[in-house]
């Protein structure tokens with residue numbers, strides 16, 4: 074297995090008597106984009122805050138970048154965009170980044186050029202000298218992303234990075250995440266936006282009520298259902314339809330649903346359609362979407378909790 078950026082055996086966090094994380098275990102390989110999904114209140118932010126010791130975990134066996142959780146020097150190798158990050162309204166975008174660079178002990182001689190570069194890549198160069206108070210929510214989020222990268226972190230935690238950002242801005246943030254991966258950084262993204270995570274993450278975990286209920290690569294989770302959908306140009310001819318239905322294959326208008334272990338089992342259906350001169354418009358392997366997997370996992374967890 075590749076080296077792990079995060080390797081947690083057990084992580085438990087209680088706020089008083091309330092159990093926010095009920096013994097989570099998690100493995101995130103270095104250099105990957107990891108998406109943590111879950112409904113509101115699932116415990117996603119608490120998990121990140123516990124790893125960064127912003128809140129004190131009740132119990133935590135594990136490591137971050139090869140060091141125990143809470144190791145101070147390791148935290149200097151980490152970037153973080155908190156959920157609902159707010160910076161002072163009287164500072165400009167450039168000043169926020171310079172201030173963050175100071176906190177992260179970035180040497181002055183490199184801080185200026187780095188701030189310039191970060192403002193450029195998050196698309197804020199044009200507004201760098203306007204005050205934060207005049208920024209839209211999406212602009213604030215971009216500055217937040219830039220400050221999370223100011224120490225050139227090996228791993229960056231982004232808690233709901235596209236919150237309040239318009240569709241165009243979301244695409245840009247996705248590209249930025251891809252760029253971070255190309256630069257060799259590990260990116261940990263908390264989100265409830267399934268489609269977005271599906272597009273960018275190598276690996277995902279689904280969380281519900283303080284527990285991880287599924288984790289794996291997007292490919293593993295959205296497994297093929299052994300179902301194929303064949304669409305013809307116009308309705309399936311009556312003769313072909315009769316033959317297919319006799320074989321137990323269902324037909325609805327121009328769509329044929331075939332249950333098959335592999336693509337080769339679909340060939341006889343294609344041959345049959347060719348024989349009737351019925352042109353095929355589309356053949357799709359039916360896969361579950363991340364949304365299907367998410368809904369099923371979260372609902373099962375709800376059912377078990379009742």
Ligand SMILES: Nc1ncnc2c1ncn2[C@@H]1O[C@H](COP(=O)(O)OP(=O)(O)OP(=O)(O)O)[C@@H](O)[C@H]1O
Nearest residue numbers: 088091093111112113114115116117118119120265
């Ligand atoms: N400081 C706190 N004190 C008490 N309870 C808390 C505290 N912080 C969070 N919680 C509770 O812990 C649970 C998990 O919250 P958390 O913010 O981690 O969820 P989340 O998955 O990030 O949700 P969201 O998507 O809404 O941000 C919630 O029930 C929340 O009310």
